[in-house]
Amino acid sequence: MFAPALTGIKHQSVALSLLGQHATFLDEAGFSQTAFADFIAGQTGPIKTSCPNVDSYLAAMQGADEVYVFTISSALSGSYNAAQTAKQMLLEEEDGGKKIAVFDTKAAGPTERMAAIKASQLIAAGLAFEEVVETVQVYIDRAKIFFGLQSVTNLANNGRINKTVAKLAQVLKINVLGWANEAGEIEQLGKARGAKKARHNLLALLDQHHFDGQHLVIDHADNLEGANAFKDLVLAKYPACQIEIGNCNALCSFYAEKGGLMIGCLVKE
Structure with missing residues (x-):
């Protein structure tokens, strides 16, 4: 699940689940787009x-x-609260013998991965736990x-955005553009008809929110x-930007839906 930059630091994925009427799909390491597509096709009702x-x-x-x-x-999820509860339980059992940091990334997908990679680099550099945190x-x-x-139907069906927005986007064939805001909530920032226009508008949104131009x-x-x-498009405006391309895993593929793009980056201080 994680990028090669985490090699050398022990890590694992704690999987979220997609629950269909006939099967459950775990969002774990070794994601297969084919297996995921088969899972989606095999469900006749809503997926949670x-x-x-x-x-x-x-x-x-x-x-x-x-x-x-x-x-x-x-x-967007109870994952953070579950992790915090587990942390407190373990710290009470260990009586000070373990150090645990739980980060609410207020994001998902590529931005989570970026934060984990940053931590691995600091650990490899020998920083103390408190400095890393x-x-x-x-x-x-x-x-x-x-x-x-290109579609926000699954987001609407699971209460993440307004269903009226999803229906209008589907009928008018509109791409929905947005971000996770300061509170970590999904917020629509714009819309565009057609994939090409959507990409140009997406780059404009990065500029408006002070993208630092260094890493994407x-x-x-x-x-x-x-x-x-x-x-x-990004390289045409930011020639020195380091850009990585990856695949959405199960949860992000479900919510981004086919054709969706999720962009992780840093903004200026």
Whole structure:
């Protein structure tokens, strides 16, 4: 699940779940787009999502003296609260023998990954636990996620955005553009008819919110062509920007839907 930059630092994914009428799909390492597509096609009713429980986090936190946990926005999922509960339970049991930091990234997907990679770099550099926690929190405060979605039906069906917005977008074939705001809530910032216009408007949104022009991560939901086209747009304006392209895993693929782009970046201090 994580980028190669985390190699050398022990890590694991605590999976969220997609719950269908006939099956459950875990958002874990080794994501297969084909298997995910088969899961979606096999459901005849609504699909819901579920966060990991406390026991899952307890299991993942075992066996290490220092633990760093990066969760999806607490405004969108109970993952952060579950991780915090597991942390408190373990700290009480260990009686001071373990150090655990739980970060609410107030984002998802590429921005979570960016924060985890930043932590791994600091750990590899030999920083003390407290220094890592302080530096990573500052990093998360600057890290943002933007999105350009061709469909927002699944977001609406799961109460993440207004259903009227989703219906209008579907009928008018409009791309919905937005971000996770300071509270970690999904906020629509614009719209565009057509993928090309959406990419240009998405870049304009990054500029408006003070993108630092240094590093960008593009995750796509079965839309490598669109990701590459957006990369070219960014490089035309920010030639020195380091850009990575990745695939959305299960949860992000479900909510971004086919063709969606999720953009992780840092904004200026």
